[in-house]
Amino acid sequence: MKVRTKLILALLLLSAVFITSRYLFAAFEVKRVRVLLQAAIDDKSFTFDKLVDLKGAAIKTFVYEYTTWDEMVNFVQDNSLTWAEANINENTLKTYNADAIWIYNTGLSEVYSIKSRQAAALKNIPFSIDAVASTLLKNRFCHFFVKTQAGLMEI
Numbered sequence: 267m268k269v270r271t272k273l274i275l276a277l278l279l280l281s282a283v284f285i286t287s288r289y290l291f292a293a294f295e296v297k298r299v300r301v302l303l304q305a306a307i308d309d310k311s312f313t314f315d316k317l318v319d320l321k322g323a324a325i326k327t328f329v330y331e332y333t334t335w336d337e338m339v340n341f342v343q344d345n346s347l348t349w350a351e352a353n354i355n356e357n358t359l360k361t362y363n364a365d366a367i368w369i370y371n372t373g374l375s376e377v378y379s380i381k382s383r384q385a386a387a388l389k390n391i392p393f394s395i396d397a398v399a400s401t402l403l404k405n406r407f408c409h410f411f412v413k414t415q416a417g418l419m420e421i
Contacts, residue, residue, distance in 0.1 A: 321363075322409075322420055328362035329407060341378075342371050350378045365419070374399055387415055 332338050332354075341349045354367055358380075365385035369378040374395050381388060392414040401408045412419050 318420075324361075324363045325420065326409075328358070328364065333406070342369065345377055347378065354378065354380060356380070356382070370395065374402075385416065385419075392419055393421070 366381040
């Protein structure tokens, strides 16, 4: 083989190695970036979930404690507004970091409600009670978010 042919073959081989290594490097870099982005998304999602849990812990405590309170059960059955006004008031909203409280009986009729100044624009519960009736009949508690005029509201 002539020297010129050997040089051309060496140059072609070197070019093939360079192009292949460049392609592999780009493919690995794309994969690395995807892994990093997914890790960032997972981290932010985890942080958001923890933040929602921490912020909602007071409301969750309120719901669980008041739901199992015998006097609350009696109030819902008897509809004694004096008990509700004494025990579920502005101080209750502040204590549990809530903007509004709606209490319904098992017939899905509103028994009592109270709203903070921030939620005063909400005339009624910001969703159809019939929409969650089937869930409430199956589970004692449900947790979701509703978009209102004032922004996102945790229910």
